[in-house]
Amino acid sequence: MKENIVTVEHLSFTYKDSEEPAVKDVSFSIPKGTWTTLVGHNGSGKSTIARLLNGILLPDDNPNTLINIDGITLTEKTMWDIRDRVGIVFQNPDNQFVGATVEDDVAFGLENRQVPRTKMKSIVQDVLNQVEMIAFQESEPQYLSGGQKQRVAIAGILAIGPKLIILDESTSMLDPAGKSKILRLIKKLQKENELTIFSITHDINEAVHADQILVLNKGSLLASGSPGDIFKDDSLIRSAGLDLPLFYKIKNKLINEGVSIPQEVNTEEKLVNYLCQLNSKM
């Protein structure tokens, strides 16, 4: 059993002037080094959960509520320790720039943490190399594409040396090519830096490759499990107002038609290969 890097118990949050809680008694955990995807309809409370996990918002008062990250229980006192461990990449690349140039922007979090100049310079170079943006270190943000801006935002987070990266709809403003490029980059960084990834999306197709999926509906956690469990039929995902990913639609239809498909066939590519091989045996 892997150790959990995130444990959330009985988490609720109500916005001021709102009668209904936006997050209702949510509990889940995330094993270290894994990729968890939180899916839910617009307005289901996904971004609110992201903001609660690094203390931008504080939970409704309840003695049973717990947010523990990397062994630290989140309180007003530990908030800054938690923020050293949790980085969030938001949806809109234009709202994330604070520096006049790429390198200033990446250095911002280090300046805040009073990292010495020479050390700062080498960290900035290193993380810009990791996200393949070193050639743009002196560029001004307005000349970058959306995908490049997200790479810089990711570099700024890596600079702090986080344990957990939260991607809150971070690819939803990018075109399909930009989207898959960022997701591939995150996958690579996850391995190299032993990161845990918590991605948040309303795009169900992004959830197919996760280790764990959490399904949120109107502020409540409807289910958690592997993609195979969550997508084995469409009833669960439909009750959250979402549709099955295309891959599972096809796979489930084939199974219903009597084609036997092993559990380990869990990507489009593997399915195509498996079907071709079946076909050649017939």
Ligand SMILES: Nc1ncnc2c1ncn2[C@@H]1O[C@H](COP(=O)(O)OP(=O)(O)O)[C@@H](O)[C@H]1O
């Ligand atoms: N700053 C806010 N003040 C009041 N209500 C908010 C605020 N932000 C979000 N909400 C409400 O909280 C609910 C959950 O929002 P959010 O967490 O942004 O959902 P999601 O990210 O899943 O789209 C929605 O009903 C939304 O209207």
Ligand SMILES: [Mg+2]
């Ligand atoms: Mg959101």
